[in-house]
Amino acid sequence: MALPTYATTGQKIWHYSYLTLCGLIFFFLIAPIIVIIPLSFNAEDFFTFTPKMLALDPEGYSLKHYRDFFTNPNWQQALVNSVKIAPVATLLSVSLGTLAAVGLSQSHVPFRRAIMAVLISPMIVPLIISAAGMYFFYSRIGLQGTYFGVVLAHAVLGVPFVIITVTATLVGFDRSLTRAAANMGADPVTTFFRVQMPLILPGVISGGLFAFITSFDEVVVVLFVGSAGQKTLPWQMFTGLREQISPTILAVATLLVVISICLLTVVELLRRRSERLRGMSPT
Amino acid sequence: MTETTQDGPMLAADGTPLKKSLRRALRAQKLRALGLIAPLLIFVLISFVAPIVDMLFRSVENQIVSDTLPRTVVALRDWDGEGGEAPGDEIFKALTYDFIVAAERKEHTRLGSRLNYEMTGISSLFRKSGRRVDDIGEDYLDQFKDLNDAWEEPATWVAMMASEGWVADQVAWSEARAAAKSADQDFETPEPAFALRPGVAKALPETADIYSAFARTIQTQDEDSPTEEEPWNPVYMALFNDLASNPDAASAFSGDVAALLSEAAAAVGNFETISPKDAFLDADEDWGDPMVWSTIKAFAPSYTSGYFLSAVDLQLTASGVQPQDEDQQIYMLLFKRTLFMSLMIMFSCILLGYPIAFLLSNLPMRQSSLLLILVLLPFWTSLLVRTSSWKVLLQQQGVINDILVWIGLVADDNRLVMINNQFGTIVAMTHILLPFMILPLYSVMKTIPPSYVRAAKSLGATDWTAFWRVYFPQSVPGIGAGCILVFILAIGYYITPELVGGTTGTFISNRIAYHISSSLNWGLAAALGTILLAVVLILYWVYDRIVGIDNVSLG
Numbered sequence: 126m127a128l129p130t131y132a133t134t135g136q137k138i139w140h141y142s143y144l145t146l147c148g149l150i151f152f153f154l155i156a157p158i159i160v161i162i163p164l165s166f167n168a169e170d171f172f173t174f175t176p177k178m179l180a181l182d183p184e185g186y187s188l189k190h191y192r193d194f195f196t197n198p199n200w201q202q203a204l205v206n207s208v209k210i211a212p213v214a215t216l217l218s219v220s221l222g223t224l225a226a227v228g229l230s231q232s233h234v235p236f237r238r239a240i241m242a243v244l245i246s247p248m249i250v251p252l253i254i255s256a257a258g259m260y261f262f263y264s265r266i267g268l269q270g271t272y273f274g275v276v277l278a279h280a281v282l283g284v285p286f287v288i289i290t291v292t293a294t295l296v297g298f299d300r301s302l303t304r305a306a307a308n309m310g311a312d313p314v315t316t317f318f319r320v321q322m323p324l325i326l327p328g329v330i331s332g333g334l335f336a337f338i339t340s341f342d343e344v345v346v347v348l349f350v351g352s353a354g355q356k357t358l359p360w361q362m363f364t365g366l367r368e369q370i371s372p373t374i375l376a377v378a379t380l381l382v383v384i385s386i387c388l389l390t391v392v393e394l395l396r397r398r399s400e401r402l403r404g405m406s407p408t
Numbered sequence: 409m410t411e412t413t414q415d416g417p418m419l420a421a422d423g424t425p426l427k428k429s430l431r432r433a434l435r436a437q438k439l440r441a442l443g444l445i446a447p448l449l450i451f452v453l454i455s456f457v458a459p460i461v462d463m464l465f466r467s468v469e470n471q472i473v474s475d476t477l478p479r480t481v482v483a484l485r486d487w488d489g490e491g492g493e494a495p496g497d498e499i500f501k502a503l504t505y506d507f508i509v510a511a512e513r514k515e516h517t518r519l520g521s522r523l524n525y526e527m528t529g530i531s532s533l534f535r536k537s538g539r540r541v542d543d544i545g546e547d548y549l550d551q552f553k554d555l556n557d558a559w560e561e562p563a564t565w566v567a568m569m570a571s572e573g574w575v576a577d578q579v580a581w582s583e584a585r586a587a588a589k590s591a592d593q594d595f596e597t598p599e600p601a602f603a604l605r606p607g608v609a610k611a612l613p614e615t616a617d618i619y620s621a622f623a624r625t626i627q628t629q630d631e632d633s634p635t636e637e638e639p640w641n642p643v644y645m646a647l648f649n650d651l652a653s654n655p656d657a658a659s660a661f662s663g664d665v666a667a668l669l670s671e672a673a674a675a676v677g678n679f680e681t682i683s684p685k686d687a688f689l690d691a692d693e694d695w696g697d698p699m700v701w702s703t704i705k706a707f708a709p710s711y712t713s714g715y716f717l718s719a720v721d722l723q724l725t726a727s728g729v730q731p732q733d734e735d736q737q738i739y740m741l742l743f744k745r746t747l748f749m750s751l752m753i754m755f756s757c758i759l760l761g762y763p764i765a766f767l768l769s770n771l772p773m774r775q776s777s778l779l780l781i782l783v784l785l786p787f788w789t790s791l792l793v794r795t796s797s798w799k800v801l802l803q804q805q806g807v808i809n810d811i812l813v814w815i816g817l818v819a820d821d822n823r824l825v826m827i828n829n830q831f832g833t834i835v836a837m838t839h840i841l842l843p844f845m846i847l848p849l850y851s852v853m854k855t856i857p858p859s860y861v862r863a864a865k866s867l868g869a870t871d872w873t874a875f876w877r878v879y880f881p882q883s884v885p886g887i888g889a890g891c892i893l894v895f896i897l898a899i900g901y902y903i904t905p906e907l908v909g910g911t912t913g914t915f916i917s918n919r920i921a922y923h924i925s926s927s928l929n930w931g932l933a934a935a936l937g938t939i940l941l942a943v944v945l946i947l948y949w950v951y952d953r954i955v956g957i958d959n960v961s962l963g
Contacts, residue, residue: 154843157794158789160800161796161797172807224448225449228442228443231444234445243457244452250460250944253920254463255459256921257933258461261459280451281451281452281455342792345903349924349925378792378797381790382793385790389785389788
């Protein structure tokens with residue numbers, strides 16, 4: 126992207142204004158996420174910077190919104206529910222999804238396109254439609270408003286992510302490795318766990334992280350399929366934002382940003398490791 | 409390898425023809441692959457596809473009218489609504505029988521609220537009439553009673569209507585219950601289901617019909633017995649009608665009942681008659697409105713296109729499909745607004761996403777992967793976090809307004825309204841969906857060889873021509889993929905418009921949610937959802953054609 130030394134003044138102006146534009150767009154992308162972090166330490170119940178905060182006066186800052194989050198039973202119950210639902214849903218979608226991805230990556234699969242379309246559909250169908258359909262159907266079969274119903278719904282929503290990431294890892298998988306293992310006497314189960322699994326593990330883990338964040342962040346479906354007993358963190362944030370917006374939401378948002386930074390880092394590291402293992406290292 | 413010298417088909421090691429053996433191996437492989445996929449496929453079909461199909465079904469399902477008012481629906485078949493008048497006594501008689509059953513089972517209010525979606529006012533009409541319907545036929549009861557006090561006795565009716573088998577079962581059952589009671593045991597067995605005496609349905613058709621409905625209803629609803637309860641007043645009206653049209657009815661009976669009936673049959677000619685139509689009109693004069701009747705008739709079939717018609721601002725009437733009243737036409741507006749705003753969001757995403765993707769794909773790997781993190785961080789951040797930060801930023805007392813006031817661009821008492829309108833929704837959703845535009849664009853642009861642009865420049869093209877004629881056409885597939893992805897996601901968004909959209913910035917999905925949780929008009933919600941789903945599936949199909957679902961990348 127560097128400008129050649131013979132660039133004209135016009136080209137230079139164009140180049141630098143382009144870079145400025147890009148900087149502004151990056152600012153648009155990042156600033157809204159960053160700005161809530163200092164705001165969450167506000168000592169007042171305002172949603173903007175107080176003069177004391179701008180003067181960097183320590184009195185302008187406090188941890189009281191975090192204290193509220195960790196002591197308020199509503200928020201704590203929501204946190205507990207989220208932690209109870211997301212891992213189980215993830216486990217369900219990862220175990221079934223990995224198995225199916227292995228099946229899908231074989232060379233002769235009848236109706237492959239149709240099956241793929243069905244398995245990816247939870248990601249494509251708008252959430253409000255999934256939520257409406259599940260609400261009607263789960264009330265018919267008595268799953269509406271139960272923990273199991275919410276877990277089932279979230280697991281289905283996570284499936285496409287697992288399928289996509291794991292099949293992508295399997296594309297570069299060397300089939301002769303499984304054949305070699307079988308040749309040396311390993312049964313299919315051993316081959317899968319000792320040879321295939323370690324190699325596709327990065328894909329499985331990042332698929333799992335996607336499924337986890339889908340469930341952990343999901344609010345539309347849980348709003349309809351769940352009842353007050355399954356109130357999750359996003360649900361509590363949603364009602365908080367709609368009814369009486371309290372600054373505690375900013376503290377929760379900050380914690381969630383920290384969590385997503387951690388997840389992003391893990392996924393990035395896994396992706397690089399997987400590319401290196403498959404000899405597709407970026408140069 | 410000696411077999412190769414033989415004639416005939418090539419054989420595998422076990423002696424079977426190689427072709428057959430290969431085919432068997434292939435089939436085994438296919439079955440194994442399907443076996444691995446099956447658990448997930450079944451799981452997705454049951455917990456995701458079945459609910460969607462159920463929703464499609466619900467958008468046309470309409471059994472409630474014919475279930476609740478079966479007799480009226482049949483009677484209405486011949487009524488055409490011509491002449492602008494309400495139907496006659498015959499249909500009101502059917503309505504009386506249906507209504508007394510529905511009111512005792514408390515189903516008339518449900519039907520009332522269902523029909524209220526189609527015509528305002530029916531809900532209160534039904535509720536009011538449900539309280540009054542029991543009075544219809546009271547005059548007949550009095551006249552029968554004046555004739556003979558036995559007509560008031562439940563036992564008379566049981567002797568007349570019930571089958572002998574049922575009477576015997578009922579006696580055995582009540583003895584068992586008495587025995588259990590004296591032994592202080594729990595007795596949970598319900599009374600045997602009422603059964604009609606053979607021949608009654610022929611001699612006294614209306615009475616048999618309504619009396620057995622009465623018997624079943626009090627058995628299931630009140631857990632009471634027809635042996636102890638006096639029939640509803642409309643049952644007497646039915647008996648009067650039957651005796652008036654068939655004076656020989658008594659011949660089908662014997663003993664006391666036959667005597668009672670022939671006495672009554674002789675007397676009914678002098679009975680004072682009442683009109684069920686007048687009784688209903690007395691309860692609520694809206695029953696004289698032919699519009700009520702055409703609404704009931706229009707929604708009588710078990711499957712209806714009514715929900716879909718409402719979803720596109722039309723309405724179903726007895727005289728065909730007509731446009732909805734001017735002030736109730738909201739759905740086309742909402743669909744148009746949803747499309748318009750999704751397009752706006754899509755275009756803003758192209759405008760902001762293209763330069764970024766171009767920059768990322770032209771920078772050296774190390775720098776671009778660093779900058780890519782800035783794109784991926786919003787992608788990974790919770791949707792609610794991003795929505796709440798926009799809510800905080802855009803409020804009138806929020807950060808952006810504060811900065812504008814501080815700079816002096818905006819007066820303190822004239823702060824900009826940037827939230828709870830279309831602007832707020834478009835800004836917030838552009839921010840939320842931007843990564844979905846940048847990532848496909850970036851993955852396409854990465855594959856465009858830089859030598860093409862260099863070749864164009866060395867042939868004398870200006871920077872602009874080289875970009876516009878050489879680079880841009882090659883990036884179009886990326887734009888297409890990103891646009892469809894962003895558009896599909898935008899058109900079904902619910903959370904962000906709900907929180908920052910106010911009343912003018914909401915989407916069709918918000919209306920669906922409203923019908924599910926507030927107005928409880930599930931059929932309309934399902935119809936709106938089906939239309940939205942159809943749009944998305946068409947786009948999905950196009951996307952599959954252009955990009956392929958296998959090639960969806962996640963950063």
